[in-house]
Amino acid sequence: MKKTSKDFLKSSYAQVAISLSLILLISGGLWGGAFAITSGDKKATPAPPADYHYNPIGKPDPFQPFVDKDIALKKKAEKAVNILSIFPLQRVGIDQFNLVGIAGDAERRFAVLEIKDAKARFYPVAVGTVIGLNNGKVVEIKRDVIVIEEVIKGRTGQKINRITKKLRIDE
Numbered sequence: 001m002k003k004t005s006k007d008f009l010k011s012s013y014a015q016v017a018i019s020l021s022l023i024l025l026i027s028g029g030l031w032g033g034a035f036a037i038t039s040g041d042k043k044a045t046p047a048p049p050a051d052y053h054y055n056p057i058g059k060p061d062p063f064q065p066f067v068d069k070d071i072a073l074k075k076k077a078e079k080a081v082n083i084l085s086i087f088p089l090q091r092v093g094i095d096q097f098n099l100v101g102i103a104g105d106a107e108r109r110f111a112v113l114e115i116k117d118a119k120a121r122f123y124p125v126a127v128g129t130v131i132g133l134n135n136g137k138v139v140e141i142k143r144d145v146i147v148i149e150e151v152i153k154g155r156t157g158q159k160i161n162r163i164t165k166k167l168r169i170d171e
Contacts, residue, residue, distance in 0.1 A: 100122065
């Protein structure tokens with residue numbers, strides 16, 4: 001008698017079913033058993049009660065990220081601000097500048113600033129020039145004074161700081 005593929009499949013299914021039932025019988029019915037079978041003189045340990053509930057009070061939330069997103073954004077913004085500017089007028093604070101000259105007429109004026117250091121460098125500025133570490137802006141150039149405004153961001157909001165530099169005429 002010749003075996004067909006159907007007979008072969010039927011026999012393999014039967015073998016698999018018998019093997020699984022033997023495994024379940026030997027393991028003690030792990031899925032439905034309330035007691036685990038142990039070897040030796042040890043007593044069987046009961047499974048946890050069915051009415052057990054997790055109490056999260058006083059425990060950290062396992063799904064909350066470790067790093068707060070707001071803190072990460074603030075650190076990234078601070079890092080961007082702390083990068084040195086490529087412009088020399090923005091590398092030092094406004095208190096490090098001396099006003100040494102003002103030129104022009106009432107419509108259009110320029111001022112010349114000197115940085116207080118050993119190199120004695122001079123820089124021309126006009127209205128709208130960005131200057132200082134806090135990105136101050138020259139808003140006004142008068143006959144003997146320049147006015148610089150800095151926007152300082154604090155906890156309570158933004159504060160506008162007006163700084164005036166007076167032309168000192170040495171006699």
